[in-house]
Amino acid sequence: MIDGTIENALNDQIEMEARSSHFYLAMASWAENQGLNGTAEFLYRHSDEERMHMLKLVRFVNERGGKAVIPALASPQNEFSGLQSIFSSLLEHETKVTASINEVVDLCLSRKDYTTHNFMQWYVAEQIEEEALARNILDKLSLIGQDKGGLYLFDRDLEQLNPEA
Ligand code: FEO
Numbered sequence: 001m002i003d004g005t006i007e008n009a010l011n012d013q014i015e016m017e018a019r020s021s022h023f024y025l026a027m028a029s030w031a032e033n034q035g036l037n038g039t040a041e042f043l044y045r046h047s048d049e050e051r052m053h054m055l056k057l058v059r060f061v062n063e064r065g066g067k068a069v070i071p072a073l074a075s076p077q078n079e080f081s082g083l084q085s086i087f088s089s090l091l092e093h094e095t096k097v098t099a100s101i102n103e104v105v106d107l108c109l110s111r112k113d114y115t116t117h118n119f120m121q122w123y124v125a126e127q128i129e130e131e132a133l134a135r136n137i138l139d140k141l142s143l144i145g146q147d148k149g150g151l152y153l154f155d156r157d158l159e160q161l162n163p164e165a
Contacts, residue, residue: 006113007066009104013123014057015071016100021050023076023093027086030078038159039083046090046163053123060119083151084141091134098127133163 002010028043058068080086101123108117137158144150 002061002064002066002116003111003113006104006107006111006116007061009107010057010061010066010116011069011071013100013104014054014061014068016097017050017054017057018071018073019076020093020097021047021054022073024050024090026076026078027080027090030080031083031086036083036155038155038157039086042158042161042163043086049163053126056122060116064115083154084138087134087137087141091131091138094127094130094134098131101127130163133161 024043024047028040028047031037031043032040058070061068077089080089101120105117105120105124108114108120140154144154
């Protein structure tokens with residue numbers, strides 16, 4: 001049976017992953033409306049990915065005898081000034097997710113819940129990849145600057161990029 005404090009922390013994490021999915025869905029929709037179809041595809045996949053992160057937690061909490069709480073979600077930011085702003089927000093958001101995951105890991109250690117600690121290692125590894133990917137995309141965008149040809153290639157390349165990679 002899962003400890004109540006850990007259960008609450010995991011439910012907070014469920015909400016965070018759900019909000020990530022919602023946020024990236026709004027970004028994807030914005031990009032699609034700008035004609036940035038490759039970026040939109042990448043962000044739609046990223047949103048799906050976050051839903052999977054949420055689902056994995058929901059199922060874990062329930063399997064351990066806890067009760068997963070499906071959260072209500074407010075409408076996320078829907079307007080963006082451009083790609084730089086999208087990916088800066090994404091990186092900023094992922095940094096918060098990483099901090100939150102680290103807190104859950106800390107809590108697991110202090111409550112001696114090694115099963116949840118082990119489960120959370122997947123998220124720890126995932127965050128390293130997600131932050132690195134967002135930084136890489138931002139580096140590319142700053143190289144491109146205002147170059148329209150570069151932006152075209154960037155958008156085309158993003159269509160092939162797997163957020164899981
Ligand atoms: Fe599930 Fe992007 O953190």
